[in-house]
Structures are given as structure tokens and as C-alpha cells.
Amino acid sequence: MQHLPYLLLFLLHFSLMSAAERAYPRTAVGCMEIKTLPAATLIASRSEAKYFDRNNGLFMPLFRYIQSNDIAMTTPVESEISPGVMYFHIGKATASERLINTPSVSIHLMAERHVASIGLRGSYSAENFKTGEQQLAAWLAIHPNYQRAGAARGVFWNSPFMPALFKRSEIHIPVTKIASTAPYN
Numbered sequence: 001m002q003h004l005p006y007l008l009l010f011l012l013h014f015s016l017m018s019a020a021e022r023a024y025p026r027t028a029v030g031c032m033e034i035k036t037l038p039a040a041t042l043i044a045s046r047s048e049a050k051y052f053d054r055n056n057g058l059f060m061p062l063f064r065y066i067q068s069n070d071i072a073m074t075t076p077v078e079s080e081i082s083p084g085v086m087y088f089h090i091g092k093a094t095a096s097e098r099l100i101n102t103p104s105v106s107i108h109l110m111a112e113r114h115v116a117s118i119g120l121r122g123s124y125s126a127e128n129f130k131t132g133e134q135q136l137a138a139w140l141a142i143h144p145n146y147q148r149a150g151a152a153r154g155v156f157w158n159s160p161f162m163p164a165l166f167k168r169s170e171i172h173i174p175v176t177k178i179a180s181t182a183p184y185n
Helices: 006-017 059-068 126-140
Strands: 032-036 040-046 072-079 085-091 106-110 115-120 147-150 153-154 168-179
Touching: 032 126, 040 059, 059 085, 072 168, 115 126, 126 147, 126 168
Parallel strands: none
Antiparallel strands: 032 115, 040 085, 040 106, 072 085, 072 153, 115 168, 147 168, 153 168
């Protein structure tokens, strides 16, 4: 019962995410593409637990940080899976130089990134993540101009309370372009 106020804030905050600033465009469900993610400021919380473990403790430090610093949340939420890391994008209206690291939240200034992306619909689960990652890795295997350059990340566009039928997510695999001088995409 002591967590009820946090749960209500959580529900309210994520219900407003549909009106939130988007850090970059979504990949359509069922599509795979190479896309460029813009430079961004992200805040992160880390856990030794896996991202999809029920009690990974990743959300509340980030939620408290944005609340206490009067920061508007943007979408999507990005994640690393094992160990678990949750990233919130910081909107363009927030000056990154006013943000400071805390014991539970770290600031990350990300350069422009190139990723292979697959758009998904359905529950946010380890099984769906793994299936999407496998599909995307197979797609990359038949696109020899791109080479995998890191671990896959989960990208989540909706509240965890959104019914699974409506949830949108993506899997991103960092890539580098090889054997060509043509621009990405």
C-alpha cells in the first residue's frame, strides 16, 4: 500500500507518453530497416538483474530523477537486457549540462548511432525480445553491407500497462556500413 502513490504517478506518467516528445521515428510493425538515431542525452539506471526480471528495480530511480529535476519524459525507453539497464531519453528542452550523475542514475551523451531495427507488436517479454533479435540477425545476414557492431537493445514505445495487443516495441542492433561509400539507408 505504501507504493500506491508511486504506482499512480507511474500510471499517469505513462498514460501521457502518447503525447510525449519522440526521440526518433518508430519502425513500422513487421518492417526491418537501417536507421540513424540522432545524438541524444539519456539517463540510465543499472541492475545486476536481467531487464525482464520482475523486480529489477530499474524504473523508480529514473522516475524519481525526472520528477525531482522537472524533466519531461520522451519516448521511447531503451534497454540493455543482461545485466539490465533502462534508459530514458531527455527532451531537447532540458539542457544536459544541468544534469548530474547520482548513485542510482547516470547521464549518457550519445553520438548519432546507426542501427538495424525491427518493429514489433505484443508484450514486452524476454521471449519476444529474443524472437525479434533472431529475426533481425537473420535479416542482417542477407544484407552484407552492414556489420553488427554491438549487443541488441530493446526499445519500448508504450506504458507497461498498455494491453499487449497494442504495445509497440523495436529491437535495435548497432551496425556499421562496410564495402561501400554510400550513405546509410
